[in-house]
Amino acid sequence: MTIRALVWGENVHEQKNKVVADLYPDGIHGCIADALNAADGISATTATLQDDEHGLTEKRLSATDVLLWWGHAAHGDVSDQVVDRVARHVLGGMGLIVLHSGHFSKIFKALMGTPCNLTWREAGERERLWLAARNHPIAAGLPDHFELENEEMYGEPFGIPEPLETVFISWFQGGEVFRSGVTYKRGAGNVFYFRPGHETYPTYYDANVRRVLCNAVRWAHNPAARIVDVYDAPNVPVENALEPIVARGPKLHEDGGDGFR
Amino acid sequence: MTIRALVWGENVHEQKNKVVADLYPDGIHGCIADALNAADGISATTATLQDDEHGLTEKRLSATDVLLWWGHAAHGDVSDQVVDRVARHVLGGMGLIVLHSGHFSKIFKALMGTPCNLTWREAGERERLWLAARNHPIAAGLPDHFELENEEMYGEPFGIPEPLETVFISWFQGGEVFRSGVTYKRGAGNVFYFRPGHETYPTYYDANVRRVLCNAVRWAHNPAARIVDVYDAPNVPVENALEPIVARGPKLHEDGGDGFR
Amino acid sequence: MTIRALVWGENVHEQKNKVVADLYPDGIHGCIADALNAADGISATTATLQDDEHGLTEKRLSATDVLLWWGHAAHGDVSDQVVDRVARHVLGGMGLIVLHSGHFSKIFKALMGTPCNLTWREAGERERLWLAARNHPIAAGLPDHFELENEEMYGEPFGIPEPLETVFISWFQGGEVFRSGVTYKRGAGNVFYFRPGHETYPTYYDANVRRVLCNAVRWAHNPAARIVDVYDAPNVPVENALEPIVARGPKLHEDGGDGFR
Amino acid sequence: MTIRALVWGENVHEQKNKVVADLYPDGIHGCIADALNAADGISATTATLQDDEHGLTEKRLSATDVLLWWGHAAHGDVSDQVVDRVARHVLGGMGLIVLHSGHFSKIFKALMGTPCNLTWREAGERERLWLAARNHPIAAGLPDHFELENEEMYGEPFGIPEPLETVFISWFQGGEVFRSGVTYKRGAGNVFYFRPGHETYPTYYDANVRRVLCNAVRWAHNPAARIVDVYDAPNVPVENALEPIVARGPKLHEDGGDGFR
DSSP states (O other): OOEEEEEEEOOSHHHHOHHHHHHOTTHHHHHHHHHHHTSTTEEEEEEETTSGGGGOOHHHHHTOSEEEEEOSSOGGGSOHHHHHHHHHHHHHTOEEEEEGGGGGSHHHHHHHTSOOOOEEEEEEEEEEEEESSTTOGGGTTOOSEEEEEEEEEEESOOOOOOOSEEEEEEEETTSOEEEEEEEEEETTEEEEEEOOOOTTSOGGGOHHHHHHHHHHHHHHOOOSOOOSOTTOOOBOOGGGOSSOOOOOSOOSSOTTOOOOO | OOEEEEEEEOOSHHHHOHHHHHHOTTHHHHHHHHHHHTSTTEEEEEEETTSGGGGOOHHHHHTOSEEEEEOSSOGGGSOHHHHHHHHHHHHHTOEEEEEGGGGGSHHHHHHHOSOOOOEEEEEEEEEEEEESSTTOGGGTTOOSEEEEEEEEEEESOOOOOOOSEEEEEEEETTSOEEEEEEEEEETTEEEEEEOOOOTTSOGGGOHHHHHHHHHHHHHHOOOSOOOSOTTOOOBOOGGGOSSOOOOOSOOSSOTTOOOOO | OOEEEEEEEOOSHHHHOHHHHHHOTTHHHHHHHHHHHTSTTEEEEEEETTSGGGGOOHHHHHTOSEEEEEOSSOGGGSOHHHHHHHHHHHHHTOEEEEEGGGGGSHHHHHHHTSOOOOEEEEEEEEEEEEESSTTOGGGTTOOSEEEEEEEEEEESOOOOOOOSEEEEEEEETTSOEEEEEEEEEETTEEEEEEOOOOTTSOGGGOHHHHHHHHHHHHHHOOOSOOOSOTTOOOBOOGGGOSSOOOOOSOOSSOTTOOOOO | OOEEEEEEEOOSHHHHOHHHHHHOTTHHHHHHHHHHHTSTTEEEEEEETTSGGGGOOHHHHHTOSEEEEEOSSOGGGSOHHHHHHHHHHHHHTOEEEEEGGGGGSHHHHHHHTSOOOOEEEEEEEEEEEEESSTTOGGGTTOOSEEEEEEEEEEESOOOOOOOSEEEEEEEETTSOEEEEEEEEEETTEEEEEEOOOOTTSOGGGOHHHHHHHHHHHHHHOOOSOOOSOTTOOOBOOGGGOSSOOOOOSOOSSOTTOOOOO
16 A cells, blocks of 8 residues: 655745755755655655645545645745644544644644744754664664754754654754654644754755655554544434433533534 | 632523523632632632633733633633633643533643544433542542532543543443543643533532542642743854854854744 | 464463353464454464463564463463563564453563552443544554443553553443553553453454454554664763763773673 | 652762762762752651661651662662562652662662663763753753763663653763653652762752752652552452442352452
């Protein structure tokens, strides 16, 4: 079974900044999709902010197993309606991988329920990612640590809920640390945040980073059918109770009614 | 040190439904505040939906250690601006206790990042709460289980993230179970959801329920000064790095700039 | 790739109790292995307490991807040396599924670090398992609840650490609840505890139970190579530090030494 | 209410190594007890490996709210019987704070169920601890980071179960990172591991470290009465079931019997 990945790119820096355009001529999303398509069992396509409905239509998301999200300069330009749609699909079982500056994307903040803030510095300093969870599927084939010679620094405290698992922790040359790979489950959807990926460095060409992305797509994939009624709160009429009961006491609702929301 | 609790009540059923009005003549919020005020070291006041800014002004929240939230029929009438303000205070360290149908409140859904949905039945059936975490501070002084003879049923699956701790699990006469007491941390704020409390039953007069509420207020209280910059993402200029580094490689940002959001 | 499952059965009741012997003529382990062998991609064999080294030799465990454990009457007869060996393989990446009364097995208690105790009653009462984590891989293909008409009761509080995920919660006819399906990670090994399976009832012939077991084997399987040095604490000599440092201050150890344990 | 802390010191290096003896003339345990006794509401005493029953008699533990544990060279000399006794008290509600090389103590490994291994280097290098959980009670009054100019390095992967909360993460000059402050609950007992504290450096005189220790004692203190039956698994006779049931099906046990272990 081939996993259908969709790489969403904001595609703003690539159009406006020569450094980024030269580094990622097909866009950051294009580079990431190439990495995924080179892996067994993954088929990746792309969508961008500039596409109709940002390329994230109901039809497209329904045909997506795992969505990857890179954004930075234009989080506010992403339509709330599209964010709600993406959230519904994640809750229904679509995997979501949030990359680097996507920590401030509407979709990540909405699913975390926290500010997702951090400290940062753009100095092209050395980052070393350490594995905190040996043999985690997202780290398959990786050594206990790997380096990126030039990266932006993100520092703790990172404003996220306690992760389900902490997979990577980064060391920075300038003296900071950061939880660089963390997992969550939201509804039926697996969510992974992965820190590296500043647009002015060739991070997405790094073999270890590409391996993490491929592993993460496989990890995030939930093969079960997408749940559609993710917000339903069904009433169970008294006569359908699994154990026979007789209604007692004063009532507010009619049987089988909709309830308040 | 006295803990300053604020009990927020939607105060709609109390005005429109004779059963509820007779049961809670001072409002559900009034009954809960009475329970808290009878405990050592807690001083409780109330606010309602109908108050200016729902009674949740910046000044009021700044003087609140723990907020309790009961709502049901009018979640949609709560102003988004007030919800954002409450969220900011929780992230900064204010405790939050969400009660019963408050599972569908804007504030709880926003902090969880999930639908918080469930199945339900209003049949006045027996609920038995079991302690899953012995000697948890929220369960101080409680037996391993206690019963509420008449309650609304809430059933699994409950659409929440994995809790930090599962304190109570309910058994229902009609055959369902429910994670009735769960803890979370969001930013510096402790969050507790407690299931019982349907408005047509005398749940908030129950001695065990009142004990849980008092315990939960003490547990949720974070005595540290409220954090005010909960959304900040400060830039660390290269020259201020804790370890001496020299900026390398291409840059997108000016030093000390604001970054994108 | 076929997952190699090994079903370990204590095989005591099957030899001594006519009810159990009639119900499980090939042993409980044999019945479970049959269920697994009927599934795609799983190949199951069995081992018992009475085998040499309980059938859990180094060679056998090295060729096992996922171990299932059913024991009840003879936990104390399992050799500590074998328990240590099993623990080492779990920490190195072998999956472990602990069944029913295996909550009191030496291996489960050792990996949990807690008593794993509970309340219990053998009355052939109805158990209903509710799904708390929709679309969890262990629940693939299952409805939101399923029933076992006759089961032993296990009740909370269950003396385990907070699970990574709570997959199932049971309702019992006599009034109790129980966290019936919980996941953990220990080292590189995935661990799942599944409650049902009292020896005097035909639980392991139940289609839903068999589906859970097959799903759990797939979930617990870690395809990475088994880690062998699970207890190592390597010294990193100063001259091999990833960043150049100069040793300072008084020392207790020789460079490259073994350290204390 | 005064919290009764007991600081357990191995007291081996202090007797055999001049550097350590000069640095900690009253023992590492003595220095830590001094720090605690200088704090409001804490009363600390000490015990050592050389004391009868290592100073950890039933009577002493019964009068202890929080136990702190420093050991390094002689983990193997601690009697298994005493370790079992300490574990029983932790499960019953006694707080436990494990310090530095105590990661390899029998009690910590037993409660974690994992190897608790790590990489290490004794080079007197700089350690910087970052706060990952803002306003956590254990970090009360601390800045977002603090430094220890000379410390032993401990590096990831750290062989522990996923923590309940990650409070501190360390940066090391030589290029490693480490989860330096992690919380767990085991039974009714709160457990905190805190990394710094190599015996040849003056770490336990550092004001920030001393503050963490005092905070941690307050956090770990569970004021509820110690649970004594931490290993019990009581049978609930059919006639005492909370909901009326009639025993059905074949049975293995006599009513009210002890069950197997």
